[in-house]
Amino acid sequence: MTAEGFFSRVYEVTKLIPFGRVTSYGAIAKYLGTPRSARMVGWALNASHLDDSIPAHRVVNRNGLLSGKHHFKGSNLMQQLLENENIKVENNQVVAFEKYFWDPNIQLIKH
């Protein structure tokens, strides 16, 4: 698969993440049909962090850990964005991650 298709899908899903919700790389990867390509999701997000329309801050690893926060402009920008959505972040980790977790496979329709 070309990077464009994969990346585009990652962006697509990421943009669809509802306000106040977060998801994991694995969930996105699963939605894309490659549940073992969670790294590629991160890779795609890494390339997408230049695009403000993509709420990459809502994408964290399976532990709810803000593993990519250092990729943002400011070291605390990601956390602030999350807190702005009523999502509490502590020690670089989303509090009650399960509660805010949003699985694209549940609410999105594959095409």
Added chain:
DNA sequence: AGTATGACAGTCA
């Protein structure tokens, strides 16, 4: 064509 790496995930010691 082969090796190294990545915002990961899962398993094992």
Added chain:
DNA sequence: CTGACTGCCATAC
């Protein structure tokens, strides 16, 4: 619980 190792997909050199 923490650390190390493997698996998997795609990209970069």
